[in-house]
Amino acid sequence: MAEIHGRLTGEVGVCLGTLGPGATNLITGVADGNMDRAPILAITGQGALTRQHKESHQVMDVVGLFRPVTKWSCAVNHADNIPEIVHKAIKLAVVEKPGATHIELPEDIAANETDARPMRPGRPRRPVPENKIMDEVWERIRSAKSPLIIAGNGAIRTSVSEQLCQFCHATGIGVLMTFMAKGAVDMDSEHCLFTIGMGQRDYPQSAIDAADLIITVGYDLVEYGPEKWNAEGARDIIHMDFLPAESDCNYQPQIEVVGDLSHGIEMLNARVARDGTPEFDFASQAKLRRKMLEEFAEHDDDDTKGSIRPQKAIADVRAVLGPHDILLSGVGAHKMWVARHYQCHEPGTCLISNGFCSMGMPLPGAISAKLSRPDAKILAVVGDGDVMMNVQEMETASRLSSDITVLVWEDHAYGLIAWKQQQEFGHHTDLSFTNPDWLGLCASMGWQGERCEDAADLQDALNRALTHKGPAMVVIPIDYRENMMLTERFGKIETTF
The missing domain is CATH 3.40.50.1220 (TPP-binding domain)
Structure with a gap:
């Protein structure tokens, strides 16, 4: 959530974690935001200074843990230092290239009184080329x-x-x-x-x-x-x-x-x-532009039943979203199709994790996007494996009445790994899993849920979800046979058209 706020607004997204496992649970999200160049400040707790020198409950080197995934990681060792530390953390997070910073606050320092005042905010002017x-x-x-x-x-x-x-x-x-x-x-x-x-x-x-x-x-x-x-x-x-x-x-x-x-x-x-x-x-x-436009339009009118091609799903998503609306993509085979086929009118309207490439961003990211851009429609395109990484955030969306839509591409497997292994070895390991009853899950979480089995019905299903006030989910059976078909075509592409 902090990452998406930072990417959309340019402001620092701040996230908090407790000491120990609370801090370690932030690591993947912080690393993702840092490599995607989002300004983030992570603040974590820590055991008292009086017990950091020895084996102690939930105490570990959190500052050292965060150093590889942030621009700067620092512990507060005196309450009067907090204004300078916070000022530096925010300044480093927003200057080019933006990224993540981390502050650790030990419990005894947090309990102290201080007369120190916040420093003036400000951004340095960047130098210009000669x-x-x-x-x-x-x-x-x-x-x-x-x-x-x-x-x-x-x-x-x-x-x-x-x-x-x-x-x-x-x-x-x-x-x-x-x-x-x-x-x-x-x-x-x-x-x-x-x-x-x-x-x-x-x-x-x-x-x-x-x-x-x-x-x-x-x-x-x-x-x-x-x-x-x-x-x-x-x-x-x-x-x-x-x-x-x-x-x-x-x-x-x-x-x-x-x-x-x-x-x-x-x-x-x-x-x-x-x-x-x-x-x-x-x-x-x-010639390239003409060729790609032909590619994008090829499956606009698909009417297949029982499964939906990725190209058709992307075309329908583009059709139901306006120029200012925001699409978020997770990581998996669906990301490759979104990246290749979903095009935008404005910057900041398609958010893909492509630096650290962590799964699990779109669901909490969609909640954050709606808070940051309340006038935009928010749609997250996720694989079933991707959304299950953070499925508990369905409760958060319901509690906050987040007006978001999640489109689940269901293939009961980690599709991108299967795609890559198939390309490399001609077969893949067992990457399948069993999904929940999506509609039952939606009902228990206070979401509107709908399955769409046929390509011809997808736009209507998406429009119903997007006009619903509150969180909504549309689940489609995705035809990932298209993955290897695309790979085979890639192998035949020549230098000239």
Whole structure:
């Protein structure tokens, strides 16, 4: 919940945990938010300082435990230090790249009185790129024949997206977006080339192969490693981000633009306005967009009975949600279909966990999203394995009367693991499990529940759930035979269309 609040608002999402198991139970969520670049502050309890030096009930090194999954982890050892510690934790959580911080509060310190006052809040102004480097970048772009942009998680900051769209409109350069950069460019824009990030070779690789210059904007290597799209490490790359490029053999930019990303693109826009638009060849990018639009529309009118294709499920979800509404995706086979087929009009309207890739985010995340964006419809797409990771939060949603919808793709197995093992070995281990009686579960938790077995009925079922006031669940039998069919097609994709 704290992660989703941070991702949607840019404000720090704060979560609390007790000492011992309360602290350890936060670890996966904190790690997920940290690697997804969400500003989070986790505050945990701890045993008194007087007993930390010895074996003692529920006492462990929580600060050390949180260090690998946060930007900063610190224990309070004097009540008067709290204003400085809190100020530093929040400051570090929000500065680029945002992430998680942790404060430990021992029980005896918590009981102390203090006259210390909170420090003034504030955000430091980020440095901007130098004119000299932006001149170099602009000259390199002007000399290219087929430049291409890869936008990452950093590109969905509102001001960055606005400047990026202006730049694309002025130059005609197309944009591939990572899973977490969806909506950086409107899906209806001719410059939107949709999503990159599948594990296998997909059609977007064709546009990368045809480009003689790649401009990365807020690109995060934790999402989609450069070895996937730059295996030889030989592509000409301009790196634009808040931080310097990671050292990676497959990602060696010729130019690095480090500083406020929105301001950097604004500086490029000023140069376009001054010098005009160069002549580029975007034939490959136009072909890619046409090909992907054909893919998205292929199963719009499916009327299969007894199971529903992933493509149809995604098409219907897109049809019932408006431009400002929010979809959350869990981790599993469903995430890959959401990532490839669900497209957005605006940044921050599709939230996928793709850094740490933890299961269990969408249900509590949907509750948080509704609190942060009360005017938006909130729909979580989950696998049955994913939602069972945090199924107890159905009670939380019911207690809070959360107006959310959860769409469960049911296959009685860990579908993504099966998919990966099938690709690698030609078979998979036993990954099946038994699900609860979903409708009985909904009734016991105070949710509206509905099963939808036939593809033709899905949109109506989703609309009923979305218009219901309070939490609602729709369960569908998903046809994951499409997984390996997609893999077989990936194997046949050529460099050119």
